[in-house]
Amino acid sequence: MDLAPVVLRGRWLTLEPIEERYAPDLFEVMQDEEVCRYLVWSPPRKVEETLALVREARELMARRQSIVFAQVWNETGRCVGSTRLLDVQPADRRVEIGATFLARPLWRTPANTESKYLFLCHCFEKLGCVRVALKTDGRNVRAQEAIARLGASREGVLRRHMSIKGFQRDTVYYSILDTEWPEAKRRLAERLYGRAREP
Numbered sequence: 001m002d003l004a005p006v007v008l009r010g011r012w013l014t015l016e017p018i019e020e021r022y023a024p025d026l027f028e029v030m031q032d033e034e035v036c037r038y039l040v041w042s043p044p045r046k047v048e049e050t051l052a053l054v055r056e057a058r059e060l061m062a063r064r065q066s067i068v069f070a071q072v073w074n075e076t077g078r079c080v081g082s083t084r085l086l087d088v089q090p091a092d093r094r095v096e097i098g099a100t101f102l103a104r105p106l107w108r109t110p111a112n113t114e115s116k117y118l119f120l121c122h123c124f125e126k127l128g129c130v131r132v133a134l135k136t137d138g139r140n141v142r143a144q145e146a147i148a149r150l151g152a153s154r155e156g157v158l159r160r161h162m163s164i165k166g167f168q169r170d171t172v173y174y175s176i177l178d179t180e181w182p183e184a185k186r187r188l189a190e191r192l193y194g195r196a197r198e199p
Contacts, residue, residue, distance in 0.1 A: 001088070001128065001129075002126070002127065003064040003065070003066065003088065003127075004064070005067060006122065006126075008069075008119070008122055009074075009118075010074075010118050010192075011074070011110075011114065011192070011193065012073070012074055012110045012114050013072065013073055013074060013110075013111050013114050013118075014071075014074055015070070015071060015072075015083070015115060015119065016070050016072055017068070017069065017070070018054055018057050018058065018068045018070045018082060019054070019058070020054055020055070020058075022070045022079040023050045023051040023054050025070075026050050026053075026054070026070070026079055026082060027044055027046075027047040027050040029080060029081055029101070029102075030043050030044055030050065030101070031043055032103070032104050034104055035081075035101050035103065035104055036101065037140075038137040038139070038143070039099070039101055040165075041053065057084065066084055066086065066088060067084060067085045068082065068084040069082060069119070071083060071111070071115050073106065073111070080102060080103040080106055080111065081100070081101045081102035081103055081106075081111075081115075082099070082100070083098075083099065083100040083101075083115060083119060084097075084099045084100075085097065085123075086098045086099060092131075093128060093130040094129060094132070095123055095129055095131075095132055095133070096133040096134065096135065097123070097132060097133075097134050098134065100112075100115075102115075107142075110192055112146060113149070113188065113192060114192055116150055116188075117185075117189070117192060120150075120176065120181065120184075120188075121185065124178055124181045124185075130177060131178070132176050133174065134150075134152055134173075134174045134175070135173045135174065136172050136174075137164065137171065137172075138157060138169060138172050139169065139170075144172055144174075147174045150188065151176060151180065151183070151187060151188065152174035154172065154173075154174050155173045155174060156173055157170050157171065157172050157173070158170065158171045158173065
């Protein structure tokens with residue numbers, strides 16, 4: 001499983017390996033309490049805290065333990081969020097997409113759908129995954145609905161699974177399998193681009 005950083009370009013949004021130059025944009029995005037509500041990170045108080053998070057992410061990538069993307073809005077060139085691979089298990093050919101956040105003005109736009117589309121294409125078609133998991137806080141109904149719209153199957157709830165900011169949360173798990181991906185890809189491409197092919 002080759003976790004070399006790559007650039008994945010879509011019509012509206014590009015996934016680029018996270019870099020320090022994106023820290024100011026990410027800092028601004030994370031000042032919104034709603035954006036950070038279900039993340040393990042609280043809103044940073046200064047840009048240096050965001051820079052430290054970016055450096056940690058780059059260390060993970062340097063060790064080939066993760067791919068951490070900046071989500072860059074093509075129209076402006078600004079970084080509007082981040083997403084990454086978690087729980088990478090090469091022997092089992094499975095990964096998890098998570099730690100995703102996006103600037104609130106881009107909620108209910110093609111941004112999140114295209115981001116997941118590009119990432120899932122990479123996972124299944126380049127990394128050779130047989131399973132991609134997605135999980136979210138049991139309280140985060142908006143994220144659960146968005147994951148379901150991707151064509152992921154809800155697998156169940158791990159009760160009191162994780163402590164997030166002092167709250168013992170339930171975690172809702174979803175997954176897409178390699179055998180399900182062609183149909184999920186077709187539906188996502190039609191929704192994004194009006195036809196069953198890549199942009």
